[in-house]
Amino acid sequence: VAWGYEGDIGPCNWHKYFPKAGGKRQSPIDIDTSATQYDGSFKPLRIHYDSHMCSSLTNNGHTFCMSVNSDQCNLSGGPLEDKYRLLQFHCHWGSDDTKGSEHTVDGHQYAAELHLVHWNTDKFKSADEAIEKNQGIAVLTAFIKAGKEHRGWNHVLSHFKDIKKVQGTSTVNEDFNPKCLLPENQTDYWTYEGSLTTPPCHESVRFIIFKEVVEVSSEQLAQFRSLCVCSSRKRDTGEDEHLVDNFRPIQPLNGRVVKASFQ
Numbered sequence: 001v002a003w004g005y006e007g008d009i010g011p012c013n014w015h016k017y018f019p020k021a022g023g024k025r026q027s028p029i030d031i032d033t034s035a036t037q038y039d040g041s042f043k044p045l046r047i048h049y050d051s052h053m054c055s056s057l058t059n060n061g062h063t064f065c066m067s068v069n070s071d072q073c074n075l076s077g078g079p080l081e082d083k084y085r086l087l088q089f090h091c092h093w094g095s096d097d098t099k100g101s102e103h104t105v106d107g108h109q110y111a112a113e114l115h116l117v118h119w120n121t122d123k124f125k126s127a128d129e130a131i132e133k134n135q136g137i138a139v140l141t142a143f144i145k146a147g148k149e150h151r152g153w154n155h156v157l158s159h160f161k162d163i164k165k166v167q168g169t170s171t172v173n174e175d176f177n178p179k180c181l182l183p184e185n186q187t188d189y190w191t192y193e194g195s196l197t198t199p200p201c202h203e204s205v206r207f208i209i210f211k212e213v214v215e216v217s218s219e220q221l222a223q224f225r226s227l228c229v230c231s232s233r234k235r236d237t238g239e240d241e242h243l244v245d246n247f248r249p250i251q252p253l254n255g256r257v258v259k260a261s262f263q
């Protein structure tokens with residue numbers, strides 16, 4: 001079923017075709033820093049990615065998605081009880097630098113948000129199984145704001161011309177380690193239990209959201225916006241429709257508590 005971020009197929013109607021979108025533990029949420037609870041029991045987060053992973057970059061009409069097929073990119077520790085493997089990473093962004101992130105912090109929205117999606121290899125046999133199950137998915141999340149240029153992002157953006165159109169795919173073989181896209185401080189983060197922020201909105205996700213914000217240049221952010229939604233549907237002026245504002249609105253917390261790894 002076609003879904004999107006505006007009009008009749010937008011987030012307010014997702015629940016009609018994807019019933020879980022109306023659930024009690026949906027994402028994204030606003031992080032009210034005065035209500036977070038410090039949890040001193042978290043072990044150090046262990047993020048072990050190798051860079052010799054062949055991966056492909058695709059424009060799926062909703063975002064760009066760098067899929068990873070390396071069994072050496074693993075995540076464990078922190079709030080996680082099991083070992084998780086990197087499946088893909090993608091971003092959400094806005095039509096200008098004042099909006100674009102899905103989660104907000106004390107009501108503040110950032111220009112973009114990076115999601116590194118991992119699946120639980122201790123409990124499940126495949127990502128397709130894990131994506132529907134509680135504790136199946138862990139997403140490392142970093143906020144992005146406009147500032148100085150980020151050289152690591154250029155490795156990804158350099159492939160965007162190949163995926164400008166929907167279903168465009170480019171193979172990325174160069175030595176690229178997505179760990180370079182994360183902030184330096186990987187000990188301070190918030191974490192809570194939520195859902196996929198896109199249909200089918202399975203309530204299977206543990207979000208781990210770094211407090212430190214990553215900077216990229218405004219020109220790099222503009223490159224995110226250069227992706228096209230679909231080559232077929234041209235606007236009456238004949239120009240491409242760009243993929244922007246692909247962020248879901250804030251969802252009710254419903255009594256969930258956001259834990260903090262720091263005081």
Ligand SMILES: C[C@@H](NC(=O)c1ccc(Cl)c(S(N)(=O)=O)c1)c1ccccc1O
Nearest residue numbers: 060062115117139195196197198199200
């Ligand atoms: C947009 C893209 N979504 C994902 O691939 C996705 C998968 C897992 C997670 Cl955990 C997230 S998220 N945003 O919560 O981190 C997003 C998508 C494209 C096409 C069809 C369905 C579909 O879901």
Ligand SMILES: [Zn+2]
Nearest residue numbers: 090092115197
């Ligand atoms: Zn996402």
